[in-house]
Amino acid sequence: MMRSLLTGVVAVLGIALIGMPADAQELVMGNRVPPAVDPHFSNLTSNQAYSKHIFNALTFVEADGSVHPNLATSWRQLEARTWEFKLRKGVKFHDGSDFTAEDVVFSIKRVRELPNNPNPYTASIASIESWDIPDPHTIIFHTSSIDSVLIQRLDSIYIVSHKAAANATPADFASGKAAIGTGPFKLVEYVPGSHLILERNEDYWGDKPHWQKVTIRIISNDAARVAALLGGDVDMIEFVPTPDVEALRKNANVTVWQTPSDRFMYWVPHQRDKLAFTTAKDGKPLDKNPLQDIRVRKAISLAINRKAMIERVMTDLASPARSWVPKGMFGYIAGDIDPYDPEKSKQLLAEAGYPDGFKTQLNCSNDRYVNDAKICLATAQMLARIGIQASVETEPISTLVPKLRANKIDLFLLGAATGGSANAINHLLRQLHTPVGGLGVGNFGQYFDPELDAVTDEAANEIDPEKREALVRKGMKMAWERMVVIPLHHQVVVAATKKSLNFRPRFDEQTLAINASPAS
Amino acid sequence: MTFFILRRLFQSVVLLAVVSLLVFLAVFAIGNPVDILINFDATPEEITRIKRQMGFHLPLWQQYFVFIGSALQGDFGNSFINGAPALKLVVERLPATLELAIAALLVSVVAGIPLGLVAGLRPRKPSSQAIMAGSILGFSSPSFWVALVLILVFGVQLGWLPTGGRGETVDVLGVQLSFLTADGLAHMVLPTITFALYPTALAIRLTRAGTREIVLLDFVRFARAKGLSEKRVIFVHVLKNILVPIVTVMGVQLGILISYAVVTETIFAWPGMGKLIIDSIYLVDRPVMVAFLMFAVFIFTLINLIVDITYSFLDPRIRISELR
C-alpha cells in the first residue's frame, strides 16, 4: 500500500519534471565556479570564460592555442617594443554605443586602478608603458621590454564600455547595470550562488551563436554536477570528476568530450640550503639539502610509477609528460619519461649518500588540480618503497600559496599552465627564470641557473618566431635534463553533454557556450 | 522591568563587540588575503602595491577600527571572489536556508507531535515502543551520512528524486522560493528529510514526556471520570497543555537548524547560507566569512534576548533571581 502510494506520488512528480521539452535554441550549462561578472575583477580562468560570453578582448586564443583577431582586426610590430593594433569598425556595445580606442584605454586603466581587487589582471599588461591613438580605430602600445606574448595576453583583457562602466564597481556588473560588452551574449540576470542567464546579442559583429538563451547553473559539488546532467537538469557540465567518466561513457544518453590540457603537473624540489621538514630517518638534521643533488631528484622520479598513477588515480585521464607543454604547442620537446625503476632509484639514493633514505614532507593542495590530494598520497606510498619516508599535508590552495611564497615547504605539487598563450616561453619566463624584475614569479623552488636564464633572455628578445622557438626548445630541454622539477603528467580537460550536443573543449579549461552546438 | 531589559541589552552589545574582536583576530590570523588570492604571475612589487591599496599594511588595531567603523554602517567589505558586498551576499542566501529549515520544522511538528502523543498515551504498546526506537535512530544517525544514503537510494539507484540543487524557483516579492513549483518541491524532498530527522525525534520525545506527565494530573483524570470522550480529552485537555512548551522549544530549534544547514546544504548543493560559509572558508573569502559569522552571532544574540525578555514577562521570578 505504502509502496504503491509512493510510486504514485513519484510518478506524478516525474511527469511534472519532464514537463516541456527543452527549446532547441536554449542551452543549460552546469559550471563549477561562480562568476565575478566584472571582467576586470579576480583573474581566474573560470572568470575569463564567463567574460568571453559577454565581452570581447582585442585578440582571441582559439581552442588549439592559435591567436585570432577579435576586436583588433590586425596587428604588427612596428619596432621591437612598439605594437600597432587596428580596431574593428562598426562594432556596437549592447547598449548601442560605438566601440572605439577610447574604450580600450578606459579598460586598460580600469584593470590597473580597480580598488579592493586582490587578484587583478595587471600582470597581463604589465609591459604596456604608454599608448598613442592616431585615430579612433588604431592604438599603438609602447612596452617597457620586448613582450613576445603580448598578443596572447591581450586575450584576457576584456573591453568594457567607457560610458556604461564609468565609476562602476563589481557590484554594478553583477547587477547587470555596467555589464555592457560587445560580446556574443547579453547578461539577463545573475543570481549569486544559483545561476546566470544570457541571451543572444542579435547585433553581434561576429558569427552569431546558435543559442538564443543560455542558462549557466553554478554547481560546485562534483557529484551534484554529474547528477544534474544524468537527471536532465542541465545539458552539459564542465570538470567531469575522473571517477565518473567511465560510467558516463557507457551511458547511452551522454557524450564525453576531452582534449589535452596545457596544465602540467610536477613536484617542486625546493633548492634552498636549509629545508624545514627534511631530516635523516632518526630525525637528526642533514648537513645539506638532498634535493639539491640531481641524483636524489632522479631517484624520486624513478620511484614514481606513472603508469599506475595515471591508471588508478587519474582513471586514464592524463598523459605522462614529455615536456612542459603538450605536443603541438610552441616550444614542445619530446623529453624522456622516466620508467618506474625502484632498484635503480635506491642505487642512486645510495650513491648520493642516502642508502637508508630520509624523511621529508609532501605539501599539496586539495581543491585546485584534478585529484591533487590523491596524487600526493600515492606519491608518498611510492616514495616509502625506496626508503623516503614522507608525511603528507593537504590543504586548500588558498592556504598553500602563502607557504609557497614564504619558502616554508620542501617538496610540493604544482600545476602550471601557459596562461592561455599555448607558448612554452611563459614557463621559461615564469617558472624557470631566476626571480628578478618581474621574471621568475612562479619559480617557487628557488632554482637559480644562469645558463638557463641566458637562453631564456635570448629567446625573449628574439623577434624572429622560428629562431625564438629554437631557443625556447633549447631552454626547455636544458630544464628537463637538469630535473628542475620532477615531471608527472598533463591533465585532460573533460566535459560531458547530452547525446544531442556537440562540444569543443578548450586546452585552457574555459567552457564556452559558443563551442556547443546541436549534434546533426 | 526596564532595568532588566536595559541590562540584557547592554550585555548583548558587549557580547557583540567581544565577538567582533574575536572574529576579526581569528580571521586576521589566517593570513594576508593578497598573498592568498593573487595570481601566481604577480611580482613582489605588485603584491606590495595591492596590499597598500587595500590597507593591509596598517597596524592591526588600525585595521580593526576601520573594520568596526564600516561594520557599524552595515558594510563588511566586498567579497574577494566576486566583488559584491559581503553582507548582501549573506542576506541574499537567507531565504533559501529559511525555506528548507521551516519545511523541516513543519515536517517534524506534523509528524513528531502525533507520534509522541501515541507513544505517551499508550507507553506499553509495541507500536509506542517502535516509535521510541525510531526516535533514538533519529537522534543517532549522522545527518551527512543519512543524506548520502538518501542520495544513493532515491537519487542514483531509483532515480526518483533530484540529488541536489534548488530546482525551479518562483519570484515572490523579490524572494526566490522553491516550494511553489513541482520541480522545486521535488528538489526539497531529500534535504528536508535529512534536515527533519533530528527535530522530529526531538518533537516525539518532548510530546511523549509532556503527555505522560499530564495524563497523571488530576484535571485529566477528572475529565476522564466525567466521561468525556477520549478524543476530547486528548485534543482539548492534553494537547492544549503540552503544545505551548513544545512549540517554544521547536521555535528555538529553528535557529539551531539554520546553523546545521552547513552540512545539509553542502551535500545537496542547496544555495543557502550554510553552503556560502563553507565555500568562503575554502576560498578564504574573508569579508564573507566575517559577515556570515557576525550576522549569525547577531541573529542568535537577538533570539536569546527576545527569549529572555519574553520569559521574564511570563515568569517574574527570573527577574528577581537576576537581581539577587
Place this chain on the structure above:
Amino acid sequence: MTAREHSWRSEETAGVAVSADSPFRSFWSDFSESPVAMAALVGLALIVAAAALAPVITPQNPYDLAEITILDSMLPPGGKNLEGKRYWLGTDDQGRDMLSGILYGLRTSVFVGIFSGIIAFFLGTTLGLMAAYFGGAIDSVIMRLVDLKLGFPSILVALLIVTVLGKGMDKIIIALVIVQWAYYARAARSAALVERGKEYVEATRILGLSHRRTIFCHILPNCLPPLIVVGTVEVAHAIILEATLSFLGVGLPITEPSLGLLIANGYQYMLSGKYWISFNPGLALFVTILCINLVGDQLRDVLNPRLRR
C-alpha cells in the same frame, strides 16, 4: 512508581553518599532489566574493545603508507588483489583496506569523543559546582558564560574554532571541549544546588573542612548520576561533531582518516556505484552512536526517577 526507583529514592532521603546495601548492585539490576540496553552495552563494549585493539587485530596499518598500495585501489568487498590477498570490506581509492580503515577510524572517533568528554567533564563540573557552592558573583559570571555558550549552536562554534586553529587532532579536541563544557556545568550546578541545602554540607562547614574538600569529596559524589547521563549524551554528540567537521574537510588530516573523512572520501565515488567506501564507515559510525544513545537512555531512566513514571 516501580521497584526500580527504590535505591535512588532511599539514597536521597538518607542524604549520604554511599548507602549500606551496595547501590551499584541495585543500579545494575535496574539497568539490566532492558534487553535492548543490555544488547547496546555489549555492542558498545565490543566497539570500544575493537577500537582499542585495532593495531593488533587489523590486517593492515592503514596509516602506514608503506603498507598500502595504489595498485590495490577500489576493490569491492571480498575482492582479491593480484597476489590473491582478500579484502573483506574492499579498498578505497588509495588501496587502503577498508576493514582496517574503519577500525582505525573508530579508534580515532572513540578516542576523540571520550578524551574531549573527560576534559569537558572536569572543566564543566568544577565550574558548575563552584557556581552552586559559592553563589553570588561567581555564580552569575559562570552562568552568564554557560548561557552564552548554550545560546549558540555547537556546529557554528566548532566551525569557527577549527577555522581559526586549523586542522589536527589537538585542535579538534579543543573545539569539542569548548562546545561541551557548558552542558556539564549546567547539570553540575543544578544538582549541587539541591545538595548545598542539605545537612551534611552544613556539617562539613561546622567541621571546618576546606571548600575544595567539601566540593569534591562530599558534594560531587552525590551529583554524579545526572552528570553520567549528560556524559553519555555528550560523548555521542562529540563523536558526531568530529565526524561532521572531518566530513566538511576542516577536521582531521587525510593521512590518518577518521570515520567522517572516510565517508567524505567515498562520497565522490557513490555515483559510479562504489558505495562501500562511504557506506560502511557510516554504518560503523551510526551503530556506535546508536549503542551509546541506547545505553544513555537506559541510564537516564535508571538514575533519574522524575523522567520515568
